[in-house]
Structures are given as structure tokens and as C-alpha cells.
Amino acid sequence: MNNKFNFYEKNSPPPPTPAKNYIYLWLKPKKFLINFSFLLFAFIFMVTSGCKKDFHSSSLISVNAKDSIHTYPLGNWENLDFMPTPSGIQILSPWASGAVRGFSSDILYDIKQSDGWVLVYNTFNTNILQHNPWFALYNQYRGLLRIYMFVDDVNSLPSTYLTSGLNLGPNANNSSMLNFIGQDLIDVSQNNTTVTKIEPTQIAINTWYASQFEIAYDPNITNTSTDQINLNWFFQWTNISTFQFSGDQYGTINGIISTPSQPSNLFSNLLKGTFEATGIQAIDKYKNIPTSIGLSAKAVSAVETGLTSGLSGVVNNVFNAIFGGSSSNTQEVNLSINTQIQLRGTSSENGGIIPYPGLGFFIPGTTLGNMAIDGYMPAYRLPMGIFNIAAKPTVHLVKNTYSTGTPQTIDNTFTNFNFKIDDNSFNKIFNPLVSSYVTNYNESIVLINPIPIIPYIDSTQLETIGNITALQTNYLSVPSFVGARYSPTAAIRISFNVKFPGCSGNGPLIVKTFLANVVNN
Numbered sequence: 001m002n003n004k005f006n007f008y009e010k011n012s013p014p015p016p017t018p019a020k021n022y023i024y025l026w027l028k029p030k031k032f033l034i035n036f037s038f039l040l041f042a043f044i045f046m047v048t049s050g051c052k053k054d055f056h057s058s059s060l061i062s063v064n065a066k067d068s069i070h071t072y073p074l075g076n077w078e079n080l081d082f083m084p085t086p087s088g089i090q091i092l093s094p095w096a097s098g099a100v101r102g103f104s105s106d107i108l109y110d111i112k113q114s115d116g117w118v119l120v121y122n123t124f125n126t127n128i129l130q131h132n133p134w135f136a137l138y139n140q141y142r143g144l145l146r147i148y149m150f151v152d153d154v155n156s157l158p159s160t161y162l163t164s165g166l167n168l169g170p171n172a173n174n175s176s177m178l179n180f181i182g183q184d185l186i187d188v189s190q191n192n193t194t195v196t197k198i199e200p201t202q203i204a205i206n207t208w209y210a211s212q213f214e215i216a217y218d219p220n221i222t223n224t225s226t227d228q229i230n231l232n233w234f235f236q237w238t239n240i241s242t243f244q245f246s247g248d249q250y251g252t253i254n255g256i257i258s259t260p261s262q263p264s265n266l267f268s269n270l271l272k273g274t275f276e277a278t279g280i281q282a283i284d285k286y287k288n289i290p291t292s293i294g295l296s297a298k299a300v301s302a303v304e305t306g307l308t309s310g311l312s313g314v315v316n317n318v319f320n321a322i323f324g325g326s327s328s329n330t331q332e333v334n335l336s337i338n339t340q341i342q343l344r345g346t347s348s349e350n351g352g353i354i355p356y357p358g359l360g361f362f363i364p365g366t367t368l369g370n371m372a373i374d375g376y377m378p379a380y381r382l383p384m385g386i387f388n389i390a391a392k393p394t395v396h397l398v399k400n401t402y403s404t405g406t407p408q409t410i411d412n413t414f415t416n417f418n419f420k421i422d423d424n425s426f427n428k429i430f431n432p433l434v435s436s437y438v439t440n441y442n443e444s445i446v447l448i449n450p451i452p453i454i455p456y457i458d459s460t461q462l463e464t465i466g467n468i469t470a471l472q473t474n475y476l477s478v479p480s481f482v483g484a485r486y487s488p489t490a491a492i493r494i495s496f497n498v499k500f501p502g503c504s505g506n507g508p509l510i511v512k513t514f515l516a517n518v519v520n521n
Helices: 036-049 219-223 280-284 297-311 451-456
Strands: 117-122 134-139 144-151 161-171 194-199 207-214 229-245 248-250 256-259 271-279 320-323 332-348 354-361 387-389 394-403 413-422 428-430 438-448 462-465 468-472 475-479 490-498 509-515 517-520
Touching (some): 194 207, 297 320, 297 462, 387 509
Parallel strands (some): 394 517
Antiparallel strands (some): 134 144, 229 248, 271 332, 394 413, 462 468
């Protein structure tokens, strides 16, 4: 017979059909005590007698523990001073007073369920505690997956940086869910399969760490099984002796750098990625040392302007960002700015707490396959991510030349550039969970590094975004001798708010910029 029981937190979405050969048992708190022998007896009785019966227990029994690992409930984590642990063990929660933390204070108290945070994975429990326990929260209105780990056991080599990341494997449907990480100009024709973060912190005993990843919405997830796609998380350390920016050598990276690359490739070539900021405080400390994050002083100043503008609801000097959304920190952001650096050092993959390719997660929203692949079961069962587009956009360009005088000379002949978005060239896809909350939707054309025409453009119209100069416009008029040598590169910048129930103001402002095909007409 096929016995199926449910194991999930109160008020959480009902889980999909449990994995084959799994029986989930749960017990309403304080109703009665039940020991393992009784559970085992009850299990045998159900199987042998062929009766269906609802059992309620705080324990989970797996007939085949190889297949999957369940997520323990975490209750009201906002008010936890201590994590759930066996008797005699005490671990302060990441946000408790006295806890030692190796992550930014910008995100410290951004954990409220009323702001959209839900539990996805958790290994903390009162029965048994694994080494280096961890849990993960996900924000339904910002698309952020945040993984917390408490390091209590590590045979660490001397190291300078924490290296963590995600990769998809297997990835049978070529998912786009990692496309918003490690790049601020998003090319949807090339999906990321691995993303790595370099964080300026050393791994130490009895310390909390947190890594945050923005997940792009992939509508195909709901039609994909766990043996077709899996999300893997790695957590290790890296030694970086020096890095090079604009030909000069420097000793320290002071900010978080994300790149669509494996850890083993960090030192091979010029590293292209993004500098990440989680709040205005993250920018203040880089004003005097901009090269420590692979940016010029001008670029850092522009980032500060972009942050201030974005938090007030104006999109400027950014390609990829989330502004606001946290009731505990009105200055919080999730900002990515392009950067390029050359690293020198060594990557110690064998010494990682979770070496690459990482620990396997079953992805929320996927259906359970034949369980040939190990993984952690999510407590949250709906697809992650807020938004995506289904194809590379097209921008149509019409050019025409005219003269302002007779006879026509090189001085009085001009070329007009008229740009128009082809709305039929791409589909805008929102997660059904948030689609009814989307407001203030806007899309605009942005020209990327329009170098030949810059002398003929009002400088106040230009944006500095990392190492890129951008111009938001759908019309240009420049001297013909300039227009003749200008071949535009364009992108579509999309912005909108997610005004979820109970949010402050318009809710988080989300900005995404996608490279486009330019078609001459």
C-alpha cells in the first residue's frame, strides 16, 4: 500500500507528494510523548496491516535516508535567541546579542516574515546536531535566497577570503535562475550555471556567516523534476595574495565580488563579475579606497548617487538592483555593479567546509522524480524568483540623414538615430505569487558605451555604472561623420515595484537590465 503523510510548518504552503519510499510523521506539540520504539512499531503496524492512519509526531522517519533530507521547522525565528539544539548545546541565533558574525550588518535584522521571509531549508533541531549546521531563508517579494551557516568545526588552513556560491547540476532544462548574479547587464541567451562570491572575511570557529543570492524566476521549474535539476551550494576558503586593477597591483579586496565562474577559475583570466552592496554603509567605506573593489573613484561616486536615487524611487546609475523592502532597514539594497579584476593566489577546494560542487538542494517548485539524486527537501514549495524575460529583446533602429544648410558640408549634415523597443520580441514573465502586486512598471532603452557620440551629448544625461558609460534615450542626432562610425549596443532597462500587503510605501523597487539585439530598419 502507499501511505502518505504531511510534514510541514503551520501556515506554510502544502507540500507536494512526498518522495517515493518516504513516510512523514508529525505530532502536535505537548499532546503526548512518543518514543522511537513506539514510532517504529507504529510504522511496522501500518505497513503490515494495510491500514491508513494519521500519526502526529515531531520526528521524521526515512525508509531510505540516502534519497533526501527533510527540513526541520524553525518556528518564529525572528524572536529566537538560541537555535534549536540537543540538550546541553547552546548556539545563539545569528541576530542575537553576543553572536559572532562574519556578514554585513545591513542584513542583520532583515528577517521578518511580514516582509516576505520564509524558511526554505534548516538542519537545526533538538534531536541531533550536525557539524557546521545551517539554514536558509527566502524572500518572496524580493527573490532573495539567504543561507546562514554556523561554523563550529573546521580544519582551516590560513586563508584570506570566504568563497561561496551556487551551481546547477543536473540542469537538464538549462535554467536561467542564476542569471541575476555576477552580472549587471544580463544576457538571456547565455544562462549562468555557476556563480561564485568572494567575501572579505576569514572562516573562524563559532562564527555565523551568511551568503545572499538573487534568484531569477524560471517558469519551467514547475514542469521539472528533482532528477532533472538540482541546486548545489558550496562554502570554502580562498587565499588571494594580490589583485590587479587597471594595470596596478593591490593587496586587499574589501567588498563582495560575484562572478559567473567556478572557484577553480578565479585565478585563470581577467575576472569579470560584479561588486555587490547591501546598503549605503557598504559604499561609504570605499570612497577613499575605490580600487579595492575594482572600481574607479568616479564609479564609486556614481554608485552612491545610484543608491540614494534608487532608495527615493528614481532609477539612475544602476543596471541591476533591489531597493528597499525591509521594514527594519530602510537603507537596504541588493546592488550589483560590473567590475573587472585579475586575481593572484590559491584556491583551497579540498579544505572547504562544503567543497565545490557543493551540497545538493531540491529546488522549491520542482516535482519529485525517481529520487536518484540526493538532496535537502525544501519547506517552502513554491517557485522562487520574482521576474524574468523569455528571450533576448530586440531594439529597432531607424537612421536618417539631413542637412541644415546649402550646400551640404561636413559641418551641416546630421544623422538621426531613432530607437524603438519591439515588445513582441520578448515575453515579460512574473511569478504568479507576486504578479498582482507589481506596480509602476517601466521599460526604457539604454545605450552601452556610446563612445563616439559622447562629445556631442549633454554630460548630465550620461550615467556611470561601474566601468560602463550609459545613456538612456530613444533618440539621437549627431553629426553625420560621427554617426557613420557609431554602431550602437543597446539594452532594455526594466523597473517596477512589488507593493505587497502590509509593505511601506510602494514596496521594493526592482531594476533589471537586459542586453538587446539592435536591428537596423
